[in-house]
Amino acid sequence: MWAGLFFRKVGQESGKERMRVIAGEAKGHRLQAPRGRRARPTSGRVRAAIFSMLPSIVPLPRRALDLYAGSGALGIEALSRGVEQVDFVERDRRHCQTIRQNLAAAGLAGQGRVLCGRAQSILPRLEGAYDVVFLDPPYGDPSLPALLEELGDSPLLSGESAVVVERSSRQTLKDTFGRLRLVRELRHGDTAVSVYKLNGREEKE
Secondary structure, eight states: OOTTOOEEEEEEETTEEEEEEOSSTTTTOEEOOOOSTTOOOOOHHHHHHHHHHGGGTOSSOOEEEEESOTTOHHHHHHHHTTOSEEEEEESOHHHHHHHHHHHHHTTOGGGEEEEESOHHHHGGGOOSOOSEEEEOOOTTOTTHHHHHHHHHTOTTOOTTOEEEEEEETTSOOOSEETTEEEEEEEEETTEEEEEEEETOOOOOO
């Protein structure tokens, strides 16, 4: 399901990065990137690395949660490649509208739910378990460790659930957050990606 899953930068227009879905049902659909100082779209190389390793960690995900969703790029690509339902959480109302527009443009509006608000406020309102949780907060966000602790002891995770965290390589995270254990870590320039699983075992690269 996950093979070849990433976004390609396809140039720039009026200073805005342009992206498109390149695999799955919505292949070829362009996505708007949100404006603003907080907006930091994940690079194509980092996104490719994330989705290249996911098949061995979460083979058949059905439900995903995209926190700090920005444009919704990660969640929309997951939907395009067969994930059945994605919840998007984003605190900036302009970005929330961008996510809705991107879902509609990709023909996936019926499979995505956009929740506008702070992640810490919305998590207690969510129900059911997610197979994959993506977190891409602003680099250096001091609230990230506390949010991971909350997720680690949350009923939103069960069985083979995985949490994928994109962060600054200068920000250090623990190997354990509640029931979550670090199983994989990748670095690319200033970006690091940490993957946690429930009671997981670290896999050496």
